[in-house]
Amino acid sequence: MTRGESRRSTGLGVPPAQQRRGRLFALVCMVAAIFPVVLGAALLGAAIESGAGFGAHGGLGKLSSVDAGSLLGSALGSLWLVSMALAIALPIGVGVALHLEGPRSRMRSLLALNIANLAAVPSVLFGLVGLELFVRALRLGHGMLAAAFTLALVVLPIVAVAARAALRAVPDELREGGYALGATPWQVTRQVVLPAALPGMLSGAILAIARAFGEAAPLLLVAGFAATSSPSVSGDPRQILPLHVFQVLAEPDGPSRADAAMSVAVLLGTLLVLAGWAMRLRHRHERRRDG
Amino acid sequence: MTTLVPKLRVEDLCAWYGERQILDRISFDVPAQRITAIIGPSGCGKSTFIRCINRMHELVSDARVQGQVQLDGEDVYDRHVALEQLRRRIGMVFQKANPFPMSIRDNVLAGLRLTAESPVRDDEAVEPALRSVALWDEVRDRLNHRAETLSVGQQQRLCIARALALQPEVLLMDEPCGSLDPIATARVEDLLGDLRERFTIVLVTHNMQQAARVSDRTGFFLGGQLVEFDDTDVIFTQPGDRRTEDYITGKFG
Structure with missing residues (x-):
């Protein structure tokens, strides 16, 4: 530091303009970070309030009118569907990411661009694909299985993009260390690269869970609009939380409003628990990595 | 220069990255169970040179090699050479320590596990490997x-222990002290003295004092060419080439 610089920074007066701008920016960032938390809390609060009937219609009596059985069934249905979808999407997504991270080629960059674009395609379109491909062409019926495959398609781009970023973040020194020990490319990937990329991949899984949990439109298409439930061993895809909310709201009579609100509360709550669990998992792996 | 049994024989080795030639007709013998130092200024091709010995150079997509590197008389660039087998016989230590994200024990065993057909019987290999790098007493209580x-x-x-656990014949070291402080450097140098009895070591370094302290033979690289290769004493006391003299006396580099 030269003498001139030190003299300038030791002044105790008003901080220079850049410094104030920096603080303003930090403030904006903080507000932006807090906003979704407040919004989420407000949503959850509003849902619980209107569901429990603290509002105009008098007391907790409303709660009894909520069909608790079907709500629980929907929550379990959602868990089952999302687990199946992730069980399909995670291995495929990681495989896609591994392929994309291979030696650079035009084909690969074209593929990567397309997969990233798929993440922005409206999910209704995935529903149409699911309807044609899984329900009709592969004759899986309107059951949970077709729904799970469709949902897996919806989250696949998210999983693949996140897994790819995680793979890229693994330092090349680790790969070289593996090769120098006489490992084959597959051994290096399996035993060095994938374990190192795991925390990043779990971040992708969190995003995928959140997305899969809230999807309604594509599942509506796959499940079909028929009023009668379709017989299926794997379960009825209409008995999941987002569709439960949708169906209840579609009914014309009043009391169902409370039911819908409770469903939303359960949906948000379950999502929070799941995402929290996934983040804990990631945190544990990160801690292990950083020591 | 006294004659010694050569472990590695390099003949007319040339290497390229894309169109850029990095090595230009390098030829010399690396004696068995001695430390051979490669010195030279940054960008003279010394790292590329040792990466050609265990064929790590070709991991880069547009890298190319010409010439021969013989390990005990066998050309490592022969079509029938299995890369994995070659790299187990020629171990490598990098400038930046690159332990795997796993436990200390698993790191030592990594080479054995990575390449084992059957599960490795643990621990037998851990202690000797850690002892030979003087790390055992420091970590014996926290191997996990x-x-x-x-x-x-x-x-x-x-x-280094991870590389030694595979019991290689040759150990390539690419500036192993490049990111270490003087005390840690001294420890690694002590270690080299102990290891020279058991392995053939090729040590790349830009630290001339280090080369003078630990090595038996020294090669001076400049601009991708081998300027001079001789006993270390000779290189540092009466170099045959003017450029070598200029470099070791600090006129450039």
Whole structure:
């Protein structure tokens, strides 16, 4: 530091303009970070309030009118569907990411661009694909299985993009260390690269869970609009939380409003628990990595 | 220059990255169970040179090699050479310590596990490998701790142990002390003295004092060419080439 610089920074007066701008920016960032938390809390609060009937219609009596059985069934249905979808999407997504991270080629960059674009395609379109491909062409019926495959398609781009970023973040020194020990490319990937990329991949899984949990439109298409439930061993895809909310709201009579609100509360709550669990998992792996 | 049994024989070795030629007709013998130092200014091709010996150079997509590197008389660039087998016989230590994100024990065993057909019987290989890098007494009570919890100097010695666990014949070291402080450097140098009895070591370094202290033979690289190769004493006391003299007396580099 030269003498001139030190003299300038030791002044105790008003901080220079850049410094104030920096603080303003930090403030904006903080507000932006807090906003979704407040919004989420407000949503959850509003849902619980209107569901429990603290509002105009008098007391907790409303709660009894909520069909608790079907709500629980929907929550379990959602868990089952999302687990199946992730069980399909995670291995495929990681495989896609591994392929994309291979030696650079035009084909690969074209593929990567397309997969990233798929993440922005409206999910209704995935529903149409699911309807044609899984329900009709592969004759899986309107059951949970077709729904799970469709949902897996919806989250696949998210999983693949996140897994790819995680793979890229693994330092090349680790790969070289593996090769120098006489490992084959597959051994290096399996035993060095994938374990190192795991925390990043779990971040992708969190995003995928959140997305899969809230999807309604594509599942509506796959499940079909028929009023009668379709017989299926794997379960009825209409008995999941987002569709439960949708169906209840579609009914014309009043009391169902409370039911819908409770469903939303359960949906948000379950999502929070799941995402929290996934983040804990990631945190544990990160801690292990950083020591 | 006294004659010694050659472990590695390099003949007309040329290497390229894309269109850029990095090595230009390098030829010399690396004696068995001695330390051979490669010195030279940055960008003279010394790292590329040792990466050609265990064929790590070709991991880069547009890299190319010409010429021969013989290990005990066999050309490592022969079509029938299995890369994995070759790299187990020629171990490598890098400039930056690169322990795997796993426990200290698993790091030592990594080479054995990575390449084993059957599960490795643990621990038999751990102690001798850690002892030979003088790390055993420091970590014996925390073999299950993450390797990242060690200091950088310890991590580098762990990486050496990881390479030694495979019992290679040749050990390539690419500036192994490049990111270490003087005390950790001294420990690694002590280690080199102990290891020279058992392995053939090729040591790349830009630290001339280090080369003078530990090596038996020294090669001076400049601009991708081997300027001079001789006994270390000769290189540092009466170099035959003017450029070598200029470099070791600090006129450039």
